[in-house]
Amino acid sequence: MDQLDLIVIGGGINGAGIAQSASAAGYSVLLLEEGEVGEQTSANSSKLIHGGLRYLESGHVSLVRKSLSERRALLRLAPSLVKPVPFYIPVYDNSQRSQWMIRAGLSAYALLSELDPLGRYKSIPAAQWPNIRGLKLQGLEAVFQYWDAQTDDKALTQAVIKSAIELGANVLEQTRCDAIVHRPGYCEVSYLYQGEPTKVKASCVINATGPWVNDLIGCVTPPMAKEEIDLVQGTHLLLDITPPDGILYLESCFDQRVVFVIPWQGKTLLGTTETQLADLEGKPTPTREEIVYLLGIYQHYFTDAGEIEILESKIVETFCGVRVLPKQAGSSFDHSRELWLQTRDSHPRILTLYGGKLTTFRTTAKEVTLWLESRLGGRKMLADIDKLPLY
Known part of the structure; x- marks a missing residue:
């Protein structure tokens, strides 16, 4: 059985970025991706490549400085996508x-x-x-x-995966990882691909499975050992309403949160919420409270919104992303959005990603690649990701 340098488990934006960088x-x-690359949390964001103005409050x-630097890089590397x-x-x-204050x-x-x-x-x-x-005057x-x-989050993830494949990465979709055995010299990863059970050795494994x-x-x-985390659902509603010319950054009329009104595919996208989940069973779906919350904010700010029932009839699509945040007391609005890289002395060949942002996936990938180099030593570089365009 040949031994790979790295197995990345999870084909969201962070897993894709790590595969490209490594x-x-x-x-x-x-x-290895259990479903389709970029179809889960990375396809259910607010579609923004941004510094995170509201993070300055906390x-x-x-994080804001890093995000703004990455915004600048992605505008240069992926002008058709960002x-x-x-x-x-x-x-x-x-x-x-x-x-x-503003x-x-x-x-x-x-x-x-x-x-x-x-x-x-x-x-x-x-x-x-x-x-x-x-807008109410x-x-x-x-x-x-x-x-x-702004970006198409799923298309951006798939562009990064395309670049990784061109650099030699092997990407398997519809592939479920069943077991990881950590041994002194390698990890043995068992997975099911096209109905066939397979085992492969890797010097290192990256857990980039997001909410899972x-x-x-x-x-x-x-x-x-596992870290204690909060799973926080962010719901978005797509309304069949003529979109604004730009993005509205609105203070919630119900609490201190910020909600965006976003032009998306010729319609109006509202998002997002922060609802803590007890567990993650099946596909996340919006709660009644989240729908009323978002529509209530829209109704508060827009004179032509009409009654909640009328607004609700204009919902053409809903989707929910799930954030991974460190477990702590207080509102999830105030929790850190910084990436948390975790490795254990007991399992030095496994690196686990907790959290992370769409905007900063490249810096995450670079950090992981440096970790990989510290474990395995350097290799002959094939390309500089700071110069690789994304299509």
């Missing part, structure tokens, strides 16, 4: 975030953008507020406009 660095890579400055889009922040007389946040965001032209922001003159289709005191970017991260750890022999 292959480019010259390592032999096999990626002091995650390094495009700049204007964001609008309306501030009302009863908003919890004042004009000076201005301070946008100023910090611009500074962290490191002279990127997309770091600029401005205050929209009152005479132009009616141009934001349907009563009580409106200011509108700020800044820039971030601890389920995979349960397949490891000898037993491996």
Whole structure:
């Protein structure tokens, strides 16, 4: 049985990025995906490549700086997949975030953008507020406009996988990993592909299974400790309503969260929620509370929204992503979105990914590749992922 350098389990954006980065660095890579590449959490995001303006509120400055740097890189590497889009922040007389607070946040965001032209922001003159289709003007005191970017998340994931394959990675979809046996010199991974049970050796294994991260750890022999996590569902509603020209960044009228109103495929996308899940059985579906929550926010801000029942009749699609957050007290809104890479002294050949963001998948992949190099030594580099275009 030949021994590979690396097996990546999970074909979301992080698994795809790791496969690309490790292959480019010259390592032999096999990626296993139980379903279709990019069809789970990585296809159910808010479709944004962004710095995360709201993360500044909770002091995650390094994450914002890293995300803004990656936004700049992806706009350069994947111009057909990642495009700049204007964001609008309306501030009302009863908003919890004042004009000076928004201005301070946008100023910090611009500074962290490191002279990127997309770091600029401005205050929209009152005479132009009616141009934001349907936005409630009563009580409106200011509108700020800044820039971030938008993508087709599943298409981006598949473009990264395509690049990984071109670099030599082997990618198997519809493949379920049944067991991982950690031995002193390698890991033995058992999986089912096209009905055939298969075993393969790898020097290292990456657990990039997203919300199923601890389920995979349960397949490891000898037993491996799990981290305590919260699974948080983010629901989106696609409405058959003419979309805005840009993205609206709205303060929830129910709590302190931020919700986006996004143009998507000629319609209007609302998202997202943060609902803690007790477990993850089957495909995530929106709760009644989440639907009413999102529609209520839209109704609050848009004069032509109509009654909740009318809005609900315009829902043409719903989808839910599931975030992995470190378990802690308090609102999930305040939990860290930083990636958490975990390895155990008892299982030094297995690296587990907890959390992570769509925007920063490349930095995640680079960190993992450095970890791989520390275990296996270097290889002859095949390509520089900072120069590889994504199509």
